[in-house]
Amino acid sequence: MKRNTLVLFAVLFILATFAWAGWANFEYRKEANEKMLAAAAMQGELVADPATGTLQYNSPLKGKPAPAFMLEDLSGKKVSLASYKGKAVLVNFWATWCGPCKIETPWLVELRDQYASQGFEILGVSTDDIDADNPKTLANEKADVQKSVTRMHMQYPVLLAGNTLDHAYGGLDELPTSFFVNRKGVVVAAQLGLTSKDDIESNIKKALGQTP
Amino acid sequence: MSQAVPHAGESGQRALFHQICHPERRPPLRLESKDPRFGRTAALIAGVLIVAASFTLAQSDSTSRSILKGAAVEYLYPEQVTIPAAKSTTVTLHFRVAPGLHINSNKPHEDYLIPTTFFIPADSGVRLDAASYPAGSDITLPLDPTEKLSVYTDEFSIEARLVSAPGDHLVEAKLHYQACDKNACMPPKTITVPIDIIGK
Numbered sequence: 222m223k224r225n226t227l228v229l230f231a232v233l234f235i236l237a238t239f240a241w242a243g244w245a246n247f248e249y250r251k252e253a254n255e256k257m258l259a260a261a262a263m264q265g266e267l268v269a270d271p272a273t274g275t276l277q278y279n280s281p282l283k284g285k286p287a288p289a290f291m292l293e294d295l296s297g298k299k300v301s302l303a304s305y306k307g308k309a310v311l312v313n314f315w316a317t318w319c320g321p322c323k324i325e326t327p328w329l330v331e332l333r334d335q336y337a338s339q340g341f342e343i344l345g346v347s348t349d350d351i352d353a354d355n356p357k358t359l360a361n362e363k364a365d366v367q368k369s370v371t372r373m374h375m376q377y378p379v380l381l382a383g384n385t386l387d388h389a390y391g392g393l394d395e396l397p398t399s400f401f402v403n404r405k406g407v408v409v410a411a412q413l414g415l416t417s418k419d420d421i422e423s424n425i426k427k428a429l430g431q432t433p
Numbered sequence: 434m435s436q437a438v439p440h441a442g443e444s445g446q447r448a449l450f451h452q453i454c455h456p457e458r459r460p461p462l463r464l465e466s467k468d469p470r471f472g473r474t475a476a477l478i479a480g481v482l483i484v485a486a487s488f489t490l491a492q493s494d495s496t497s498r499s500i501l502k503g504a505a506v507e508y509l510y511p512e513q514v515t516i517p518a519a520k521s522t523t524v525t526l527h528f529r530v531a532p533g534l535h536i537n538s539n540k541p542h543e544d545y546l547i548p549t550t551f552f553i554p555a556d557s558g559v560r561l562d563a564a565s566y567p568a569g570s571d572i573t574l575p576l577d578p579t580e581k582l583s584v585y586t587d588e589f590s591i592e593a594r595l596v597s598a599p600g601d602h603l604v605e606a607k608l609h610y611q612a613c614d615k616n617a618c619m620p621p622k623t624i625t626v627p628i629d630i631i632g633k
Contacts, residue, residue: 318547318611319618324577348620369545384620394502395617414617415576 267413277420278413280391280400287312287402288389292346292380295367300380302344303406309336309428310402311343311421314386317369318349319396321415326373328418333377336425340404343377345370348393351383401428505534505612505619508626509588518599518632521562526551526626527590528608535584536610538569542583547611547621551591558602559630562594574615597632604628 268279282288287310291301302310313329315322326345333343347366352358363381370379387393390400401410401424410424426432509527516522530536537546553561567590569583593606606626612619 316618316620317545318621320546320574320580320582320613321576321615321617323545324574365545392502393620395619397617414614416616 278398278411280408280411280413282391282400282408283411285408286406287400287408288386290382290386290389292382292385294378294380295363295370300344300378302402305342305344305402306406307340307404309339309341309404309425309430311341311425311428312346312390312400312402313343314346314348314382314390314393314396314398316348316396317365322397323373325397325415325421326375328421330374330376332418332422332425336429339429341425341429345375345377345379346382346386347379348382348384348387348396351381399424401425403428403430504622504624505531506536506608506610506622506624507531508608508624511628513629513631515631515633516595516597518597521594521596524593524595524628524630525590526593526606526628527588528585529588530586530612533614534612535572535582535586535614536612538583538585539566540569540583542581546582547609549585549608549610551593551606551608551626553595553604553606557604557606558598558600559604559632560596561606562596564594565592567591595630597630599632602630602632604630 266279268277287302289302291299294300302312311329313325315326329343329345333341349362349366351362366379366381369375384393390398395414397412397415399412399421400408401412403409409427412420412424423432507529509529511524511526514524516524536549539548539550541548549566551561551564551566553559567585569585571581572584572586573579573581604627606628607623608626609621609623611621
Protein backbone atom coordinates (compact mmCIF):
# COMPACT_ATOMS: atom_id res chain seq x y z
CA MET A 222 0.00 0.00 0.00
CA LYS A 223 2.78 2.33 0.99
CA ARG A 224 4.72 1.45 -2.13
CA ASN A 225 1.66 2.05 -4.32
CA THR A 226 1.19 5.48 -2.75
CA LEU A 227 4.82 6.35 -3.43
CA VAL A 228 4.48 5.25 -7.05
CA LEU A 229 1.27 7.27 -7.42
CA PHE A 230 2.96 10.39 -6.03
CA ALA A 231 5.97 9.84 -8.30
CA VAL A 232 3.70 9.55 -11.36
CA LEU A 233 1.71 12.63 -10.35
CA PHE A 234 4.96 14.55 -9.79
CA ILE A 235 6.26 13.55 -13.23
CA LEU A 236 2.94 14.51 -14.87
CA ALA A 237 2.93 17.85 -13.03
CA THR A 238 6.52 18.48 -14.15
CA PHE A 239 5.56 17.74 -17.77
CA ALA A 240 2.52 20.00 -17.52
CA TRP A 241 4.60 22.84 -16.03
CA ALA A 242 7.31 22.36 -18.69
CA GLY A 243 4.69 22.44 -21.44
CA TRP A 244 3.06 25.58 -20.07
CA ALA A 245 6.46 27.29 -19.58
CA ASN A 246 7.45 26.37 -23.12
CA PHE A 247 4.15 27.73 -24.49
CA GLU A 248 4.62 31.01 -22.61
CA TYR A 249 8.24 31.29 -23.77
CA ARG A 250 7.27 30.69 -27.41
CA LYS A 251 4.39 33.16 -27.16
CA GLU A 252 6.67 35.82 -25.71
CA ALA A 253 9.40 35.12 -28.28
CA ASN A 254 6.82 35.36 -31.09
CA GLU A 255 5.48 38.66 -29.79
CA LYS A 256 9.02 40.03 -29.51
CA MET A 257 9.80 38.87 -33.04
CA LEU A 258 6.62 40.48 -34.41
CA ALA A 259 7.35 43.73 -32.58
CA ALA A 260 10.96 43.72 -33.79
CA ALA A 261 9.80 43.08 -37.36
CA ALA A 262 7.24 45.84 -37.08
CA MET A 263 9.96 48.30 -36.09
CA GLN A 264 11.39 48.00 -39.58
CA GLY A 265 9.66 48.63 -42.88
CA GLU A 266 10.22 50.88 -45.84
CA LEU A 267 8.50 53.10 -48.35
CA VAL A 268 8.34 51.51 -51.76
CA ALA A 269 6.90 52.89 -55.00
CA ASP A 270 3.85 51.00 -56.27
CA PRO A 271 4.81 49.84 -59.79
CA ALA A 272 1.25 50.48 -61.05
CA THR A 273 0.58 53.94 -59.61
CA GLY A 274 4.08 55.17 -58.71
CA THR A 275 2.88 56.30 -55.28
CA LEU A 276 4.88 55.37 -52.21
CA GLN A 277 3.46 52.47 -50.24
CA TYR A 278 4.47 51.53 -46.73
CA ASN A 279 5.89 48.03 -46.93
CA SER A 280 5.13 47.21 -43.30
CA PRO A 281 6.38 43.91 -41.89
CA LEU A 282 2.91 43.59 -40.34
CA LYS A 283 1.44 42.95 -43.80
CA GLY A 284 0.04 39.43 -43.99
CA LYS A 285 0.12 39.09 -40.20
CA PRO A 286 -2.68 39.43 -37.64
CA ALA A 287 -3.13 43.05 -36.61
CA PRO A 288 -1.70 43.54 -33.10
CA ALA A 289 -4.58 43.39 -30.64
CA PHE A 290 -5.58 46.37 -28.53
CA MET A 291 -8.20 47.48 -26.05
CA LEU A 292 -8.46 51.27 -25.73
CA GLU A 293 -10.83 53.82 -24.26
CA ASP A 294 -12.87 56.09 -26.46
CA LEU A 295 -13.61 59.71 -25.52
CA SER A 296 -16.54 58.66 -23.32
CA GLY A 297 -14.36 56.20 -21.40
CA LYS A 298 -15.87 53.12 -23.05
CA LYS A 299 -13.41 50.27 -23.74
CA VAL A 300 -13.13 49.30 -27.40
CA SER A 301 -11.12 46.37 -28.74
CA LEU A 302 -9.97 45.66 -32.27
CA ALA A 303 -11.09 42.03 -31.81
CA SER A 304 -14.71 43.18 -31.47
CA TYR A 305 -14.60 44.26 -35.14
CA LYS A 306 -13.72 40.81 -36.47
CA GLY A 307 -15.88 40.12 -39.49
CA LYS A 308 -15.57 43.74 -40.62
CA ALA A 309 -12.87 45.38 -42.69
CA VAL A 310 -11.18 47.94 -40.45
CA LEU A 311 -8.93 50.90 -41.15
CA VAL A 312 -6.81 51.58 -38.05
CA ASN A 313 -5.81 55.21 -38.56
CA PHE A 314 -3.18 56.68 -36.23
CA TRP A 315 -3.43 60.46 -36.03
CA ALA A 316 -2.88 63.38 -33.62
CA THR A 317 -4.41 66.79 -33.04
CA TRP A 318 -1.10 68.53 -33.86
CA CYS A 319 -0.64 66.71 -37.18
CA GLY A 320 -1.28 68.97 -40.20
CA PRO A 321 -1.31 66.19 -42.86
CA CYS A 322 -3.83 64.25 -40.69
CA LYS A 323 -6.11 67.28 -40.91
CA ILE A 324 -5.97 67.01 -44.71
CA GLU A 325 -6.52 63.24 -44.68
CA THR A 326 -9.39 63.03 -42.19
CA PRO A 327 -12.14 64.50 -44.44
CA TRP A 328 -11.24 61.83 -47.03
CA LEU A 329 -11.65 59.15 -44.35
CA VAL A 330 -15.02 60.55 -43.30
CA GLU A 331 -16.26 60.40 -46.91
CA LEU A 332 -14.88 56.91 -47.54
CA ARG A 333 -16.41 55.59 -44.33
CA ASP A 334 -19.82 56.88 -45.42
CA GLN A 335 -19.31 55.26 -48.80
CA TYR A 336 -18.22 51.79 -47.61
CA ALA A 337 -19.86 51.38 -44.15
CA SER A 338 -22.79 49.45 -45.60
CA GLN A 339 -20.38 46.86 -46.99
CA GLY A 340 -18.97 46.08 -43.54
CA PHE A 341 -16.25 48.71 -43.24
CA GLU A 342 -15.28 50.71 -40.16
CA ILE A 343 -12.56 53.18 -39.22
CA LEU A 344 -10.92 53.30 -35.81
CA GLY A 345 -9.25 56.67 -35.37
CA VAL A 346 -6.47 56.10 -32.84
CA SER A 347 -5.20 59.33 -31.32
CA THR A 348 -1.53 59.29 -30.32
CA ASP A 349 -1.79 62.58 -28.43
CA ASP A 350 -0.19 62.44 -25.00
CA ILE A 351 -2.47 61.10 -22.29
CA ASP A 352 -1.69 61.55 -18.62
CA ALA A 353 -3.93 58.95 -17.00
CA ASP A 354 -2.48 59.72 -13.53
CA ASN A 355 -3.59 63.34 -13.55
CA PRO A 356 -7.38 63.66 -13.97
CA LYS A 357 -7.26 67.41 -14.68
CA THR A 358 -4.57 67.08 -17.37
CA LEU A 359 -6.36 64.06 -18.82
CA ALA A 360 -9.61 66.02 -19.03
CA ASN A 361 -7.82 68.82 -20.93
CA GLU A 362 -6.15 66.33 -23.28
CA LYS A 363 -9.49 64.63 -23.97
CA ALA A 364 -11.07 68.03 -24.58
CA ASP A 365 -8.40 68.84 -27.19
CA VAL A 366 -9.04 65.56 -29.01
CA GLN A 367 -12.81 66.12 -28.80
CA LYS A 368 -12.35 69.58 -30.31
CA SER A 369 -10.58 68.08 -33.34
CA VAL A 370 -13.17 65.29 -33.61
CA THR A 371 -15.98 67.86 -33.69
CA ARG A 372 -14.17 70.21 -36.06
CA MET A 373 -13.40 67.41 -38.55
CA HIS A 374 -16.82 65.69 -38.19
CA MET A 375 -15.25 62.34 -37.30
CA GLN A 376 -18.30 60.07 -36.97
CA TYR A 377 -16.26 56.92 -36.42
CA PRO A 378 -14.89 55.65 -33.06
CA VAL A 379 -11.93 57.69 -31.84
CA LEU A 380 -9.72 55.94 -29.32
CA LEU A 381 -7.00 57.28 -27.03
CA ALA A 382 -3.71 55.39 -27.26
CA GLY A 383 -0.99 57.87 -26.26
CA ASN A 384 2.20 55.99 -27.09
CA THR A 385 0.98 52.57 -25.92
CA LEU A 386 0.75 51.07 -29.42
CA ASP A 387 3.97 52.58 -30.84
CA HIS A 388 6.00 49.42 -30.39
CA ALA A 389 3.40 46.94 -31.61
CA TYR A 390 2.62 48.99 -34.73
CA GLY A 391 6.19 49.62 -35.87
CA GLY A 392 7.24 52.72 -33.98
CA LEU A 393 4.68 55.12 -35.48
CA ASP A 394 7.52 57.48 -36.38
CA GLU A 395 5.25 59.35 -38.77
CA LEU A 396 1.65 60.44 -38.77
CA PRO A 397 -0.75 59.76 -40.32
CA THR A 398 -0.14 56.01 -40.39
CA SER A 399 -2.86 53.59 -41.43
CA PHE A 400 -3.24 49.82 -41.31
CA PHE A 401 -5.95 48.13 -43.38
CA VAL A 402 -7.25 45.00 -41.66
CA ASN A 403 -9.42 42.45 -43.46
CA ARG A 404 -12.45 40.64 -42.09
CA LYS A 405 -10.22 37.91 -40.60
CA GLY A 406 -8.14 40.43 -38.64
CA VAL A 407 -5.11 40.28 -40.96
CA VAL A 408 -3.23 43.41 -42.11
CA VAL A 409 -3.52 43.56 -45.91
CA ALA A 410 -2.02 47.03 -46.52
CA ALA A 411 -0.41 49.94 -44.72
CA GLN A 412 0.17 53.61 -45.48
CA LEU A 413 2.67 56.00 -43.97
CA GLY A 414 2.18 59.72 -44.34
CA LEU A 415 -0.26 61.52 -46.57
CA THR A 416 -0.83 59.81 -49.93
CA SER A 417 -4.17 60.32 -51.71
CA LYS A 418 -7.86 59.53 -51.32
CA ASP A 419 -7.59 57.09 -54.24
CA ASP A 420 -4.80 55.18 -52.49
CA ILE A 421 -6.83 54.91 -49.32
CA GLU A 422 -9.90 53.75 -51.26
CA SER A 423 -7.86 51.14 -53.11
CA ASN A 424 -6.61 49.73 -49.78
CA ILE A 425 -10.13 49.77 -48.33
CA LYS A 426 -11.22 47.59 -51.28
CA LYS A 427 -8.35 45.21 -50.48
CA ALA A 428 -9.50 45.00 -46.85
CA LEU A 429 -13.07 44.32 -48.00
CA GLY A 430 -11.76 41.53 -50.26
CA GLN A 431 -12.97 43.27 -53.42
CA THR A 432 -9.49 43.42 -54.94
CA PRO A 433 -6.45 41.19 -54.33
CA MET B 434 41.12 17.90 -77.68
CA SER B 435 40.66 17.34 -73.97
CA GLN B 436 44.15 18.83 -73.35
CA ALA B 437 43.65 21.83 -75.58
CA VAL B 438 41.22 23.56 -73.28
CA PRO B 439 43.48 23.63 -70.16
CA HIS B 440 46.33 24.75 -72.37
CA ALA B 441 44.27 27.59 -73.71
CA GLY B 442 43.29 28.44 -70.12
CA GLU B 443 46.92 28.44 -68.99
CA SER B 444 47.96 30.71 -71.80
CA GLY B 445 45.07 32.99 -70.96
CA GLN B 446 46.13 33.14 -67.32
CA ARG B 447 49.75 33.83 -68.30
CA ALA B 448 48.62 36.63 -70.59
CA LEU B 449 46.59 38.14 -67.76
CA PHE B 450 49.60 37.89 -65.37
CA HIS B 451 51.79 39.70 -67.91
CA GLN B 452 49.18 42.35 -68.46
CA ILE B 453 49.10 43.07 -64.73
CA CYS B 454 52.86 42.81 -64.01
CA HIS B 455 54.09 44.41 -67.20
CA PRO B 456 51.58 46.99 -68.28
CA GLU B 457 54.01 48.48 -70.76
CA ARG B 458 53.77 45.22 -72.73
CA ARG B 459 50.00 45.19 -72.52
CA PRO B 460 48.42 44.37 -75.89
CA PRO B 461 45.48 46.37 -77.17
CA LEU B 462 42.29 45.39 -75.33
CA ARG B 463 40.25 42.91 -77.37
CA LEU B 464 36.95 41.49 -76.24
CA GLU B 465 37.47 38.17 -77.95
CA SER B 466 39.17 34.92 -77.20
CA LYS B 467 39.61 31.52 -78.71
CA ASP B 468 38.72 29.98 -75.37
CA PRO B 469 35.02 29.03 -75.60
CA ARG B 470 34.67 29.53 -71.83
CA PHE B 471 35.57 33.19 -72.27
CA GLY B 472 32.26 33.95 -73.96
CA ARG B 473 30.23 32.12 -71.34
CA THR B 474 32.11 33.80 -68.45
CA ALA B 475 31.79 37.22 -70.04
CA ALA B 476 28.09 36.68 -70.63
CA LEU B 477 27.66 35.55 -67.03
CA ILE B 478 29.53 38.59 -65.65
CA ALA B 479 27.59 40.94 -67.93
CA GLY B 480 24.33 39.33 -66.83
CA VAL B 481 25.19 39.71 -63.15
CA LEU B 482 26.20 43.34 -63.71
CA ILE B 483 22.96 44.11 -65.57
CA VAL B 484 20.85 42.50 -62.84
CA ALA B 485 22.82 44.36 -60.12
CA ALA B 486 22.50 47.65 -61.98
CA SER B 487 18.76 47.16 -62.51
CA PHE B 488 18.36 46.31 -58.84
CA THR B 489 20.31 49.42 -57.82
CA LEU B 490 18.25 51.61 -60.14
CA ALA B 491 15.03 50.09 -58.89
CA GLN B 492 16.14 50.71 -55.33
CA SER B 493 17.00 54.34 -55.99
CA ASP B 494 13.68 54.90 -57.76
CA SER B 495 11.56 53.22 -55.14
CA THR B 496 12.98 54.93 -52.07
CA SER B 497 12.61 58.54 -53.04
CA ARG B 498 11.42 59.28 -49.49
CA SER B 499 12.73 57.59 -46.39
CA ILE B 500 10.81 57.10 -43.17
CA LEU B 501 11.25 60.10 -40.87
CA LYS B 502 13.30 59.11 -37.85
CA GLY B 503 15.70 60.64 -35.35
CA ALA B 504 16.23 64.25 -34.34
CA ALA B 505 14.92 66.85 -36.76
CA VAL B 506 16.76 69.71 -35.04
CA GLU B 507 20.43 70.01 -34.16
CA TYR B 508 21.91 72.54 -31.73
CA LEU B 509 24.90 74.24 -33.34
CA TYR B 510 26.56 76.75 -30.96
CA PRO B 511 27.77 78.30 -28.66
CA GLU B 512 29.13 75.41 -26.59
CA GLN B 513 30.55 77.75 -23.97
CA VAL B 514 29.73 81.33 -23.04
CA THR B 515 30.97 83.72 -20.33
CA ILE B 516 28.47 86.29 -19.05
CA PRO B 517 28.40 88.71 -16.12
CA ALA B 518 27.06 86.99 -13.00
CA ALA B 519 23.62 88.00 -11.71
CA LYS B 520 22.98 90.25 -14.70
CA SER B 521 20.46 89.52 -17.47
CA THR B 522 22.51 88.99 -20.63
CA THR B 523 21.44 88.08 -24.15
CA VAL B 524 23.00 84.95 -25.66
CA THR B 525 22.16 83.96 -29.23
CA LEU B 526 21.66 80.20 -29.66
CA HIS B 527 21.91 78.70 -33.13
CA PHE B 528 20.00 75.65 -34.39
CA ARG B 529 19.62 73.77 -37.66
CA VAL B 530 16.52 71.95 -38.98
CA ALA B 531 17.24 68.81 -41.04
CA PRO B 532 16.82 69.21 -44.83
CA GLY B 533 13.28 68.66 -46.11
CA LEU B 534 11.73 69.19 -42.69
CA HIS B 535 10.14 72.16 -40.97
CA ILE B 536 9.16 72.83 -37.36
CA ASN B 537 6.43 75.17 -36.18
CA SER B 538 7.63 78.63 -35.21
CA ASN B 539 7.06 79.93 -31.67
CA LYS B 540 3.83 81.49 -32.93
CA PRO B 541 2.07 79.07 -35.27
CA HIS B 542 -1.03 80.40 -37.02
CA GLU B 543 -3.29 77.66 -35.65
CA ASP B 544 -3.85 76.84 -31.99
CA TYR B 545 -3.72 73.05 -32.58
CA LEU B 546 -0.07 73.23 -33.71
CA ILE B 547 2.74 72.81 -31.19
CA PRO B 548 4.98 75.90 -30.92
CA THR B 549 8.76 75.67 -30.66
CA THR B 550 9.82 76.62 -27.15
CA PHE B 551 13.12 76.94 -25.33
CA PHE B 552 13.49 76.51 -21.58
CA ILE B 553 16.04 75.86 -18.87
CA PRO B 554 15.22 73.36 -16.09
CA ALA B 555 15.15 74.72 -12.54
CA ASP B 556 18.28 74.35 -10.38
CA SER B 557 20.60 74.74 -13.37
CA GLY B 558 22.47 77.67 -11.84
CA VAL B 559 21.24 79.73 -14.75
CA ARG B 560 17.77 81.21 -15.17
CA LEU B 561 16.02 82.04 -18.43
CA ASP B 562 14.80 85.60 -18.03
CA ALA B 563 13.14 85.73 -21.45
CA ALA B 564 13.48 84.21 -24.90
CA SER B 565 13.07 86.05 -28.18
CA TYR B 566 12.14 83.83 -31.11
CA PRO B 567 12.50 84.66 -34.80
CA ALA B 568 9.38 85.16 -36.89
CA GLY B 569 8.49 82.05 -38.85
CA SER B 570 8.40 81.75 -42.63
CA ASP B 571 4.96 81.18 -44.12
CA ILE B 572 4.61 78.01 -46.18
CA THR B 573 1.68 75.95 -47.50
CA LEU B 574 1.45 72.19 -47.99
CA PRO B 575 0.90 71.08 -51.62
CA LEU B 576 -2.31 69.25 -50.68
CA ASP B 577 -3.73 72.19 -48.71
CA PRO B 578 -2.71 75.47 -50.35
CA THR B 579 -5.34 77.36 -48.35
CA GLU B 580 -3.66 76.99 -44.96
CA LYS B 581 -0.50 78.92 -44.21
CA LEU B 582 1.94 77.47 -41.71
CA SER B 583 4.45 79.57 -39.79
CA VAL B 584 7.63 77.48 -39.63
CA TYR B 585 11.40 77.39 -39.17
CA THR B 586 13.54 75.66 -41.78
CA ASP B 587 17.33 75.40 -42.25
CA GLU B 588 19.10 77.50 -39.61
CA PHE B 589 17.42 79.68 -37.01
CA SER B 590 18.49 81.33 -33.77
CA ILE B 591 16.86 82.14 -30.44
CA GLU B 592 17.97 85.09 -28.32
CA ALA B 593 17.92 83.94 -24.72
CA ARG B 594 18.25 86.43 -21.86
CA LEU B 595 20.13 84.51 -19.20
CA VAL B 596 20.86 85.27 -15.58
CA SER B 597 23.73 83.20 -14.23
CA ALA B 598 24.86 82.59 -10.67
CA PRO B 599 28.62 83.03 -10.20
CA GLY B 600 30.63 79.99 -11.29
CA ASP B 601 30.77 77.41 -14.05
CA HIS B 602 27.44 75.78 -14.94
CA LEU B 603 27.01 72.86 -17.34
CA VAL B 604 23.46 73.70 -18.33
CA GLU B 605 21.22 71.18 -20.11
CA ALA B 606 18.70 73.56 -21.64
CA LYS B 607 15.81 72.13 -23.69
CA LEU B 608 14.20 72.84 -27.03
CA HIS B 609 10.69 71.47 -27.55
CA TYR B 610 9.44 71.25 -31.13
CA GLN B 611 7.30 69.26 -33.52
CA ALA B 612 8.63 68.53 -37.01
CA CYS B 613 6.95 67.62 -40.28
CA ASP B 614 7.74 67.30 -43.95
CA LYS B 615 5.14 67.94 -46.66
CA ASN B 616 3.50 64.51 -46.19
CA ALA B 617 3.88 63.50 -42.58
CA CYS B 618 4.64 64.65 -39.07
CA MET B 619 6.93 63.29 -36.39
CA PRO B 620 5.82 63.18 -32.74
CA PRO B 621 6.77 66.19 -30.60
CA LYS B 622 10.30 65.99 -29.27
CA THR B 623 12.43 67.71 -26.62
CA ILE B 624 16.17 67.84 -27.30
CA THR B 625 18.90 68.81 -24.86
CA VAL B 626 20.83 71.99 -25.60
CA PRO B 627 24.13 71.62 -23.72
CA ILE B 628 25.82 74.95 -22.87
CA ASP B 629 28.73 75.60 -20.53
CA ILE B 630 27.81 78.94 -18.96
CA ILE B 631 30.40 80.76 -16.87
CA GLY B 632 29.06 83.53 -14.64
CA LYS B 633 31.80 86.03 -13.70
